[in-house]
Amino acid sequence: MGTSDKRNETCGFYKRNHGTGYKKETSTEEKLPTIVTNTDDTQFSCKLCEYKTTRKGNLKIHMKTHSTEKPFSCQICEYEFARNCDLARHMKTHLDVKPFSCKLCEYKCKYKNCLVEHMKIHSGEKPYSCKLCEYKFARKSDLVRHMKTHTGEKSYSCEFCDHKVARNCDLATHMLTHTGEKRFTCQYCDFKFARKGDLVNHTKIHTGEKPFACNLCEYKCNRKKTLVDHIRTHTGDKPFSCEMCGYKCINKNYLSRHMKTHSGDRPFTCELCDYKFARNKYLIRHMQIVHDVYKE
Secondary structure, three states, X not given: OOHHHHHHHHHHHHHHHHOOOOOOOOOHHHHOOOOOOOOOXXXXXXXXXXXXXXXXXXXXXXXXOOOOOOOEEOOOOOOEEOOHHHHHHHHHHHOOXXXXXXXXXXXXXXXXXXXXXXXXXXXXXXXXXXXXXXOEEOOHHHHHHHHHHXXXXXXXXXXXXXXXXXXXXXXXXXXXXXXXXXXXXXXXXXXXXXXXXXXXXXXXHHHOOOOEXXXXXXXXXXXXXXXXXXXXXHHOOOOEEOOOOOOEEOOHXXXXXXXXXXXXXXXXXXXXXXXXEOOHHHHHHHHHHHOOOOOO
């Protein structure tokens, strides 16, 4: 039998058994792949956080969020991600479309779950609690970020200075202090900003918008962080503490300012007498009292 006859016989065999088209014959074991499922209530738990899942594959994907390995990079900016799905989600941030909007304020977003999380700001719901302090959060991502303040984890380092941060996005923001790049300009004045969020907050000064309201008093403000700090004046919560003394405060900026009293750092210098101060307000007061100079 010639080669042509063998090919025709083979094709005829597959047409009779499998219809048109070529298909590799497989054994019974190959036709029925093994599918591993979790048939009981066993949960796979992350040893680094409280994440739990009933699927081992989901745990493997989750563990990448703790790894410093980030093989997926954005081609538009320098953001890097551990998971491809996170990169796909990030790519939408480069689009201006924000189909989801809040009915209580002017907030708009690209994702429905972001709107759901935002609504907790208005409802005051904070289902995520820190086990090391009494801090509570509306979003799980905020809790994860907060936990790094306890662990001291700072896995991202600046290549130009000794600055270290806990998140890659914070490092990208820090790098702008070296480049001096300020891409975002206020439409009402000449102010420019390195971050879009800073521009948004600044614009509220011009518009007078104060969407964040305290549920314990009549206080309103234009930034969520400012409201969080204000709430602490009611609760007495002071989560930031000095390791060198017993000083405690309501936010990180106050702690950074306090630490200068230990380091002796005085970055604010008087131009008239070379006197130096740890805080700008001390310099202003000095200018008024000693030199009778008042800023307009």
